[in-house]
Amino acid sequence: MISPVLSAASRPYIAASVPVLREHGVTITRCFYQRLFAAHPELKNIFNMPNQQSGTQQQALASAIFAYAANIDNPEALAPVISRIVQKHVSLGIREEHYPIVGKHLLGAIAEILGAAAIPELLAAWAEAYGLLAAALIAEERKQYQAHGVEPGEYRSVTVVRKQKESDSVTSFYLQATDGSTLPSFQPGQYISVAVNIEQLALRQLRQYSLSDAPDNGHWRISVKREPGNAATDGAAAGAHPAGLVSNLLHDQYQEGDVLWVSPPCGDFVLQQEDRRPLVLISAGVGVTPMMSMLHSSLQQSPQRPVNFLYATLNGRHHPLKGELNNLRRRHGQVRSHIAYEKPADDDHLQKDYQQQGYLQLAQLPDVLLPHDGSYFLCGPAPFMQIQRDALLARGVAEHQIQQEVFGPSLLQHLQ
Numbered sequence: 127m128i129s130p131v132l133s134a135a136s137r138p139y140i141a142a143s144v145p146v147l148r149e150h151g152v153t154i155t156r157c158f159y160q161r162l163f164a165a166h167p168e169l170k171n172i173f174n175m176p177n178q179q180s181g182t183q184q185q186a187l188a189s190a191i192f193a194y195a196a197n198i199d200n201p202e203a204l205a206p207v208i209s210r211i212v213q214k215h216v217s218l219g220i221r222e223e224h225y226p227i228v229g230k231h232l233l234g235a236i237a238e239i240l241g242a243a244a245i246p247e248l249l250a251a252w253a254e255a256y257g258l259l260a261a262a263l264i265a266e267e268r269k270q271y272q273a274h275g276v277e278p279g280e281y282r283s284v285t286v287v288r289k290q291k292e293s294d295s296v297t298s299f300y301l302q303a304t305d306g307s308t309l310p311s312f313q314p315g316q317y318i319s320v321a322v323n324i325e326q327l328a329l330r331q332l333r334q335y336s337l338s339d340a341p342d343n344g345h346w347r348i349s350v351k352r353e354p355g356n357a358a359t360d361g362a363a364a365g366a367h368p369a370g371l372v373s374n375l376l377h378d379q380y381q382e383g384d385v386l387w388v389s390p391p392c393g394d395f396v397l398q399q400e401d402r403r404p405l406v407l408i409s410a411g412v413g414v415t416p417m418m419s420m421l422h423s424s425l426q427q428s429p430q431r432p433v434n435f436l437y438a439t440l441n442g443r444h445h446p447l448k449g450e451l452n453n454l455r456r457r458h459g460q461v462r463s464h465i466a467y468e469k470p471a472d473d474d475h476l477q478k479d480y481q482q483q484g485y486l487q488l489a490q491l492p493d494v495l496l497p498h499d500g501s502y503f504l505c506g507p508a509p510f511m512q513i514q515r516d517a518l519l520a521r522g523v524a525e526h527q528i529q530q531e532v533f534g535p536s537l538l539q540h541l542q
């Protein structure tokens with residue numbers, strides 16, 4: 127990665143203004159998106175527009191840019207988050223020419239909201255910081271597009287060859303290349319962006335779904351959760367969660383034989399096959415999907431490696447890929463599983479279907495399920511991951527043994 131160095135002249139302006147910009151983060155971000163979409167309505171096809179409207183995304187992009195710019199001289203803190211952003215951007219098809227557009231409207235928003243406080247030296251310092259960050263991202267993204275052999279934003283067409291209901295809320299789509307070619311391999315844990323036209327918004331929208339089966343078995347599989355959504359009590363408040371436009375459309379309207387457009391497999395939350403430590407996969411809800419890919423792949427590639435599969439969900443009706451997990455467990459003696467049902471249904475049986483009632487409580491589990499020398503992967507809603515991560519640390523598992531799939535603004539926790 128390019129190690130950006132901010133000029134001495136700009137440094138004090140960035141340091142002094144970061145707290146102010148963060149304080150006004152939501153206002154600046156809102157202003158930024160308004161300017162951006164007014165000037166470039168075509169970018170609505172790239173951003174998650176329902177999240178924009180509900181306000182849940184208001185903190186994301188501009189706040190991230192402030193945080194990264196503030197850490198620009200701290201490559202150690204930046205490297206892992208840059209890698210994650212690059213992967214996301216590549217799945218979204220972000221192009222080099224988008225960067226000056228975003229930069230212009232971000233600077234415009236800063237100037238508008240800070241008013242007289244936005245002196246030319248301050249704006250110049252932010253232009254420099256943004257430019258350095260953009261250059262680092264552009265360089266990495268270019269390498270990724272080359273490695274995938276695609277132009278930025280180039281999607282491939284795949285056909286739904288099988289549609290399989292996995293639980294009350296999750297359905298799997300098995301995909302093959304429409305032109306009959308073999309789909310590229312991927313690393314277990316990676317995701318693809320799926321592009322879908324939303325007629326009522328007259329927009330194309332992109333969503334990321336983890337690949338839930340092993341690589342190299344003739345198809346890709348995504349397992350998609352229907353998202354009913356919930357209304358915010360006070361308009362754009364945190365907690366508002368719009369219904370899943372794309373996931374619902376996939377469930378309701380995409381059938382076997384239909385064609386989807388998808389990105390190359392992306393993401394750096396991946397299984398390292400050369401790692402021989404016991405593998406511990408801990409997930410909740412639809413976070414099970416990358417874990418199933420890792421489980422299949424580990425059993426194929428490293429048949430001796432122990433795998434512990436810990437999973438939390440509401441009950442048996444919301445337990446996707448349950449039969450598949452049980453089959454693998456029966457066939458492979460090195461797989462142990464531990465399932466927690468928050469509210470078991472009448473036909474769920476303790477011990478047979480689940481081993482813990484209520485939330486997944488790692489503190490109560492034996493060392494054989496949570497070995498000290500394990501390699502841990504966490505995936506699920508942010509609060510779930512925070513709780514499980516703290517519980518692992520409290521048991522003496524080291525930070526470097528834990529990998530987790532972090533979404534959006536929570537990436538900022540890694541930075542000051």
Ligand code: HEM
Nearest residue numbers: 172173174190191194211214220224225228259260533534
């Ligand atoms: C220095 C510049 C930039 C930084 C620091 C940055 C940072 C980020 C971060 C932290 C995320 C969330 C990643 C995740 O969810 O894992 C993100 C997502 C995203 N970024 Fe960037 N970004 C930059 C430039 C751009 C540009 C130029 C575009 C193109 C228009 C763009 C479009 C997006 C989109 C569409 C998302 C997905 C979230 C959504 O749909 O709202 N970003 N970016």
